[in-house]
Amino acid sequence: MKPANKNFAIAYLILVIIPVLGLAGVLRSGRKLVAPTAIAGRWQMQVSAPALAALPCAASVTTLRDVGFTISQSGRYFTLSFANSVMPSTSGFIEGTTIQVSILPPAEAVKDAGCSGGHVFSLIATLDSKAGPSFMTGFLAVNDCATCAPAEFRAFRKN
């Protein structure tokens, strides 16, 4: 074999063939990895009406006991936007089967709801492991109010 060809063969082995074998190994071992549950799509949320009414300033998030929201997911992170709401989309994250979102209603919505000050809300829900990733149950709570009872809700994915 000519020296140039030998050099080419060695280079090809080191720079192409071995990395391709490495790639096959990565693809094989990567199959064990688990990605966050897919939750993107349109959801329909049903909130307990008396609980929602009792929650201070809840009207700045939603006035409806049956409201839709859309989730746009990027792995662990997602944005959630309520239908029929002046609320801008808000960010959250998913950890295992639990999703968590902090909601800070805009001043405009707070004013419309007749609230004196802004509250930060938390929406925490768990995906129903028995029913699959298309159902979740959780609650909407006011962060800075220890005495306020959270409003429970359940939601199902429409598509």
Place this chain on the structure above:
Amino acid sequence: MLNMFTLILQIAMVLAACRILGSLFLKLGQPRVVGEMFAGIMLGPSLLGAIAPHWSAFLFPPASLGFLNALSQFGVVIFMFLVGLGINPRELKSQGHAAILTSHVSITAPFVLASFLAVYLYPRLADSGVPFTSFALFMGSAMSITAFPVLARILTERDMLHSRLGTVAIACAAVDDVTGWCILAYIVLFIRAANTGHPILFTVGGLIAFTLVMLYGVQRLLKRFESLYRQTGRLSENAIALMLLLALSSALCTEWIGIHLLFGSFLMGAIMPKEEKFVRYIVEKFETIVVTMLLPLFFAFTGLRTNIRLVKGPEMWMYCVAIILVATLGKLGGSVLACWWSGMPVREAAGLGTLMNTRGLMELIILNIGLDIKVISPALFSMMVLMALVTTFMTSPLLQAICPDKMFSRQAEKRSGQLAVTPLGLDPAGD
């Protein structure tokens, strides 16, 4: 329902923004296409949507985007036909070991690094609907792609097309693109089969049959176009219309068998006759409308899907920086190493690595397919678009620093009346 006022307004706004930004970037020593990519981003939620949401909602209401998308996809179908047309397998053969090694390493290096990065990103930026293999392969093919047309334009503008560096770069970029598209076809095939229940055997069988018919049947017929051109020095309007019809039919075939529109048009371009003057004639016939009108619509549509505000917080920005570093290290580093090993001087090897790191429009096309088939998430899409912008933007200044113009002036003087066979928009002014 189609609102013509909105659609025409959108087209006008997109064209104006792309021409202005394109000209501005030309003045900065960048190819026009980089400015047009930026213009697309600016019209989307990352800038216009953030600073003037009402204007954004008025100009680009969600219901109207389907029409803009249809027009832009039509443009990309024709563009991919021209990209295929500009690829000549003989160029690689004539470059010997350096080009073979460099082209293969410039695919495997970013591919392998991207798969390692995919191990890290998969639990963070993917969801359970995407299998790891598809995610890793997509990341690999997206990072190993080279913007063949942008690279050709940069080489022409810098008078480097016929230098050793230029010819090796063109040959390698052609191999990279063909390989990248083949891998992408594989990913699309499996994702679509899983999501839509499209029978995979039908798709695989259909693809093999389609490729054989194209290579051994249609390719022979296409030679008639070249002989017609040789006889008269031009092609009739009917012949041009027939060529367009063939490209569209080929695109429809691959879409129907479950791959993607773009593979068909690319393949049709790739099997066209490669005689230099013929290729240039065809490119000139199509490129004006594609480059000046249809591609800017694609940039705008991509920009409307790119939301840089989704990349928020130090963690997300760290992923973004990691993507840019891995893409650059794999493509630039891999190409430099292979070239240097093949005996090319370090400076020239670095120049070639810089050129291969140009991703531009081809990257955006691949990323849009990835977002459509949901193999990448919206935030990852935005990060990858940023990576495409950064790697394309850095090419010209880095190349100027590594290989100053004077380095190639002697080679340029030696060139006498050679025609450049390059796929798109190679006027040195970038117009």
